[in-house]
Amino acid sequence: MAVQVPFVLKHCRTTLERTEKFISSEYFTDCNLRGRLYSSRCPLDFLSSFLTSKRISYTEAIKQEFKPANVGDSFGPTWWTCWFKVQLTIPKDWNGKEVHFLWESDGEGMVWRDGHPVQGLTTEGQKTSYILTECLKTEDPHSMILYVEVACNGLFGAGQGSMIAPPDANKKFYLQKAELAVFNGDVHELLMDFEILIDMAKLLGEGNQRSFQALYTANQMVNMCDVQDHTTFPAVHKMASAFFSQKNGYSQHIVHAMGHCHIDSAWLWPYEETIRKCARSWITVIRLMEKNPNFVFVCSQAQQFEWVKNSYPDLYSKIQDYVKKGQFVPVGGTWVEMDGNLPSGESMVRQFLQGQRFFKQEFGRQCLEFWLPDTFGYSAQLPQIMQGCGIKRFLTQKLSWNLVNSFPHHTFHWEGIDGSQVLAHFPPGDSYGMQGNVGEVLKTVKNHKEKGRVNHSAFLFGFGDGGGGPTQPMLDRLERMQDTDGLPKVQMSIPDAFFSAVEADQSLLCTWVGELFLELHNGTYTTQAQIKKGNRECERILHDIEAVSSMALSQNLSFHYPSSKLQHLWRLLLLNQFHDVLPGSCINLVVEGALRYYLEIHRDGAPLLKEAMTAVLGFCEQKSAASVTALNTLSWERTEVITGSHQSGQDSLVLVKVPSMGYTTVTESLVPPHPVTISKQLDGSVTMENGILRVTLDSTGRITSLYLIESKRESVTESCFGNQFAIFDDIPLYWDAWDVMDYHLETRKPVVHLLSPLAIASSDKLRGSLKFSLRISETSVIHQEVVLDAMCPYVRFNTEVIWNEAHKFLKVEFPVRVRNLNATYEIQFGHLQRPTHWNTSWDWARFEVWGHKWADLSEHGFGVAVLNNCKYGYSVHENVMRLSLLRAPKSPDATADIGHHQFIYAVMPHRDSFQEAGVIQYAYNLNFPLHAVPCEAKAKCWSAFSLLSPAIILETVKQAEDRADALVIRLYESHGSSVNTTLQTALILKEVIQCDLLEQPILDKTVPLTESGIELSFTPFQIISLLLILKI
């Protein structure tokens, strides 16, 4: 029988809206298709609940007393957990049907069945059902008990009024729905068909005939579909399938879809909640994999795997099975998705070392790609570090957030400061949380900046940031877009397949050299100063424990090197480097947790260092001893003033010369060639001099003159002041803790209100110090001690700030008599330059930048460096060098940075280049004070390692991960030069093997070990690691 084709008027708007209303979840659900998705609903037998302030285990929870509960009830407050006991019976006449348990509530839920987590539930993440059975059989149990564990926080925490506002501690959570229902799979399939067709009709544009084909196909399907008669559905679905099977041409762009679920390891919720977020998100992924054998899910952060391994062993073993099948794909290679700017070079290495070793141990393979979609900028040293950790590929998308310039590539070669290259890709859809719809795949192609060069791009789908992950509708939509004319080809893919496809066709790719600077979130170099300080201090503590323990091991192989304790402490430090913790963009609960971890590293690290020092020196500290042993964990000889003890029991200053990576014992202080002199003038100003520098401060603590005696050069710009504090209004557009905007520079006010004028605090031939105090406001003050030591080429500022401000930014300024178009900043294992002018938008977008221990502004033959012991934010514009000290954002932590701060910075004028002047070494010295151990004279002078070239820094000495009788040492070229040098060592070595950053031997590299030491060749900024096999 011929089907009569209905007459269709050429009114596109009504035709389109008709199809939209047909699947609307808002309108006409009484008679449209969407309203038929579920039928035959049935209430639960009984619902009861139990509230707890703690995150307890299932076993503990089910023992508690549950009280009757109802839909509509509220529970809470924030961060508590409500356990619901669900008693249900499926009606017998539902046999043969797919039955869902429907649950809608605030908060994040986990369904437990027979003691196992089985389904994550979140209304925000569009997961509101648990499939009880896909086809109910007569013999199946119809009655059962489920538990639903509901965390009293949303996917994005519990912000009061806006997402990033501090959490509302008293939030109430509501249960909106708890029932059983029959799920109509055929209706779901048709809804998916319609969604694709309607989006194609809307988004392909009037110039595209495929748009109209989609529209009239959808319209015809509405005509054919009788929502009350399921027998009409197959023909409707067939019509859609016929449309989707009209294929693309060969040249079409290929979108590599990968399921993903970005879970911030802590952000608007604490670490403890993240463990449950992982479980909720990943069990949902497993459920989807059971139903969709082609579904691929990529998952980063070894720490999160470890959490799930420890807390949810059943789920973890399922994950391991799907990793073996190639569907659950670990990526990234790092312990956490860390901040890309602030961790030290060694911390970056340890992120990979801990991560890759974990992935290898747990899943039998290392990751092939570095995965950091959400971090606030990427160090120019990362390509070399990646390469050294077995990784040649990199994925992110965060630079799409740039406020000023559009980054010119999506797929490119990224080259680091040493010349190492990796293949980098930014998914052109500018997101890692795609929903899998037509608009996003079209945007992916349209945005793609490598058109004609590369025909592949990545597409990460699934709810993210707070977890959630992919949903079944996302998979169903993507499946319909596999190969249909008018859309790019969409295939489920794994990162290896995607990058391999790009590598096969990379001849036209461009190269980007240097850092990937995010032109946003520049406040994160400064926010939460205590976290920054904790990071820098703990990097030092772990460095020193490893260095001294290695010395002890090299002297005596029976020394117990504390490897497992060190691994634990390193992992705490690495966790805190997560990209919302170290940057300071987290809630107060997270800050408290992070500071506890730093405290643990301090507390547990101290005895480890003491044990190692005792083993190396052969004695421990003796109070009131006549001598002092000074121990140096850096790889150059240092002459410094330290505090020794005196037989009288009083501290005294001692000038000591300590060999590199070694120690010496002194009973008498060295006599400096020039003692420190202090003279006070009538106007209240004071001059200190040590033969290298002559510094004059006015009565308000500002430097009026900083004179480099040997060069006869004044450092401070005429009529200007060094050590000038300035305060700025700091009100960003939205991202409070994250952003400082360019316009803050227009609000500069110098801090000039004097509380107590400059006074001489101490005057010794080895050390002069001055003190003064300034008032910042009614509630904030600065106390500063200005110190000049004998033989020291910098002036040190020991600074204390009582800070009670709102939306203010404190900086200290040094206007210097130096002209250069570029300033230099220390980064991981090297340095880079950034402009001091604002010529182009790329220049002025970097009005606030990051650096590590020092920044330098030099012209030929002379320069000035600013050093610090725990700061990361800088800005050098024209001739003014600024160090960023404190901010006061109010979201997401209303108390961020309020309170007491102590930090040190220093200013160092120098002749020649900063390399020749030793700026790099002096900045290390400021950060790694000599260890002084009062003792009776026993220890002789000993040096474990020394280097002939000052360009080479021996950064790390540690025990090898896999060989108890071997050390790993890591060196880098710090000047940006090619160098041949010799590493001299007192250690008795059997063999020296060059290895990569994961400590795996590099087979084709031999390292000559001669009588004079280990011969090494470096290219600019090259990192070299060596395995030193100790002779037993």
Ligand SMILES: [Zn+2]
């Ligand atoms: Zn993130």
